[in-house]
Amino acid sequence: MFEKLSERLNGVLDKLTKRGQLGEADVDEALREVRVALLEADVALPVVKDFVAAVRAEAVGERVVKSVTPGQMVIKIVHDELVKVLKPANDAGGVAGAGLDLNHPAPVPILMLGLQGSGKTTSTAKIARRLAEKQGKKVLMASLDTRRPAAQQQLAILGEQTGIKTLPIVPGEPPVAIAKRAMNAGRLEGYDVVMLDTAGRLAIDDELMAELAQVRDAVKPHESLLVADAMTGQDAVNTAKHFQDKIGITGIMLTRIDGDARGGAALSMRAVTGRPIKLLGTGEKLDQLEDFHADRVAGRILG
Ligand code: GDP
Secondary structure, three states, X not given: OOOOHHHHHHHHHXXXXXXXXXXXXXXXXXXXXXXXXXXXXXXXXXXXHHHHHHHHHHHOOOEOOOOOOHHHHHHHHHHHHHHXXXXXXXXXXXXXXXXXXXXXXXXXXXXXXXXXXXXXXXXXXXXXXXXXXXXXXXXXXXXXXOOOOOHHHHHHXXXXXXXXXXXXXXXXXXXXHHHHHHHHHHHHOOOOEEEEEOOOOOOOOHHHHHHHHHHHHHHOOOEEEEEEEHHHHHHXXXXXXXXXXXXXXXXXXXXXXXXXXXXXXXXXXXXXXXXXXXXXXXXXXXXXXXXXXHHHHHHHHHO
């Protein structure tokens, strides 16, 4: 679908193989291609601008190593810079930990946040299943989505499919009360982790944010994961910024990475929130959950 960035850059830069150094004009010509590639990969414009400025600072004056063409040189600089931005500060996680920090007295409260349709409920079940199977954790899931009638049922069904316990549904109970009841059950019944699947909306809305802030204050989550659809592209920045400012997030799970999206949302969200991408959703099935690898996503963004 897209012409590869490497091919484009080789086309633009091949003529200067002999000069031995990247001059400003060469770099700027190359960066125009990089900019287009990043926008095509759905990285948000302000993030593209900052990123390109950082790459420019790295690339100008860079000696062109004999064995590589200038195009490859620029690709490498862009790739390395992408990895640098995308990589979590402490690179924590690994398969067993599902990228999550569980270093907290049990039951560890994990808040799942995100817009409606982002894949929040599915991701809640995926993570719970993985914590149970790979780490032997006893996990309780609870849906705080009282707005959408089928939401609590949906989580209960996923619980049955995965063998993960869900908090019994009490009709009419408000979200904060459900969250508190889940934490109490977690304590009394010896759970290691309590996963709270919050309500979503089709767009950011103040009423929802106020409700989520109340839940946050009531349970003091150790992890607050923003679940976001990799296909959201330019909107990703707004969503991530809002959740970060109003609720505070500890990390991001990017879903539908199995689709056509080039994953630019990963870079945008990482850049605007400063929080790491911790996990990737790679399909509808409950075992389609992967750790985030900065180099793989960087390669995908570059195309
Ligand atoms: P919620 O409204 O945020 O709770 O979203 P759901 O968990 O109900 O997911 C909405 C739809 O997206 C469902 O059909 C899921 O099966 C699907 N879905 C969730 N995660 C992924 C993913 O990583 N890849 C794909 N292809 N579909 C997903």
